[in-house]
Amino acid sequence: MSLSREALPSRRPPAVGARKAVLEWFTAAHDYEWMREFQNSHRSGKVIRLLIALSMINISVMSFISLFADGGPSGAAATIWTLTLCITNLIIAALWLLLPFPGRLGVVLFAVYADLGITSALVLMELGNALLGCVLFAVIGGFVTFFVSPRWLVLHLVFASAAVLGIAGALYLQGRTDTLNLLVRTNVVLLAIMSVPITSHIFLTTLSADARSSVLDPLTGLLNRRGLTTAIEDLLPQGQRNGWCAAVVVVDIDNFKSVNDIYGHDEGDAVICRVAERLTAHVSRYGVVGRTGGEEYLAAVVTSRLHIDALIHGVRRALHGANDAIPVTVSIGAAILYAESDLWTDSADPVGTATRVADSMMYEAKAAGGNRVVTTLI
Incomplete structure (x- = not known):
């Protein structure tokens, strides 16, 4: 044969x-x-x-x-x-x-x-x-x-x-x-x-x-949920030990489905990447940033008590560009923890609690019409 x-x-x-x-x-x-x-x-x-x-x-x-x-x-x-x-x-x-x-x-x-x-x-x-x-x-x-x-x-x-x-x-x-x-x-x-x-x-x-690929979002290069978990668990307690103010910030693009419907998914991806770049530029000096969903991001930051509010409220302005071909707005929710917050000692999972509270604040901002920031002390 x-x-x-x-x-x-x-x-x-x-x-x-x-x-x-x-x-x-x-x-x-x-x-x-x-x-x-x-x-x-x-x-x-x-x-x-x-x-x-x-x-x-x-x-x-x-x-x-x-x-x-x-x-x-x-x-x-x-x-x-x-x-x-x-x-x-x-x-x-x-x-x-x-x-x-x-x-x-x-x-x-x-x-x-x-x-x-x-x-x-x-x-x-x-x-x-x-x-x-x-x-x-x-x-x-x-x-x-x-x-x-x-x-x-x-x-x-x-x-x-x-x-x-x-x-x-x-x-x-x-x-x-x-x-x-x-x-x-x-x-x-x-x-x-x-x-x-x-x-x-x-x-x-x-x-x-x-x-790196296992902890990074392939579209934006930001941390994914898995990468964020490790980074935040190290960052926030470190801020608390040093007497800094910490915050978890959840950012969601308003009406993003309409962007995909009107302009197509490629343009939608470009918007997601643009928001990721601007959010990183605004907060990366103070902490970590990740993409946790299709059009949702999460940032964890540590800074002084005098600066924390300005940093969080500055996110909305940092993500908006007057000359953007596809302008978008965002809804932002934030949970702020002072170094002396009882949450550090009373909660078995202060980081998880802060993340859930920030997420609920974001939904409050979205329910109120979007394009706004809602914060709370915990």
Whole structure:
């Protein structure tokens, strides 16, 4: 029995699929802002900053000790540069402890500094010790695996590999090291530097994309109900502990069905996105925003008692544009909690209670004709 050409298994699609996956990974936009916000809002962010700071302190201590070790930096210039790096590392460690997790510029500059700093310290050492010290690039590789884009990761790996091969080549030219032994040591160092980062980065990029998509509204990019639940549960109690005033604000577009009926669903989607962008611009400095339904949004904010009313009542004006091709109005309901509100202690679920009250206030605004704000203290 013969098999037709179509029945024969094809080997090309998997390879093409693999190449496409790698290309998509390499060219994908890296969401530094999402990473920064996640690290600064999640409890693990403090632990990560602490670990980075401890790593910098450890490298500083080891660099200082190397000044007194055989094969370490020698001479006035090398000693001064090593001490400069030690002090700089300690300052950077302090910044990691004291400041919030940085955005794109901060993490990229840190990765570049780390690569250049390690290389400049290694070239001052005896070449055999320098080759062993190249394993420090694996430490930086762990950082770039988690916090920078694929392009910066590849650049780091190319730079680190070039440094290792350069030091190994210099050792070979000295002629004082067994070639096979040098080959093995170089291979071990390269494996330590190269083996994990790319595979891990591809996996983590895919995982984080799936995680974000599970908590984000696909149309507007705002948090969905699931994402909002976690964000609000962290935000509002934090505001209460710091003595701030908190509020849950529910926003609903008035008569949205008529927008879809008259202008079509594409224009309706454009209206939903426009409202999402303006609401985010108005309140994102003070909290989080999400889309909880077709034309309904929810924001949770924390700010001063003097500012909270102005912030909430300013939402209606912020969402209206006199020159909008499709003008819309909104009904807004808000539940405001002072830091001393009894709800924090008397309710088993103060966040859920505030959300339900805000929702009922929104329906009061809509029942009264819409295009208005109704608030209440709870």
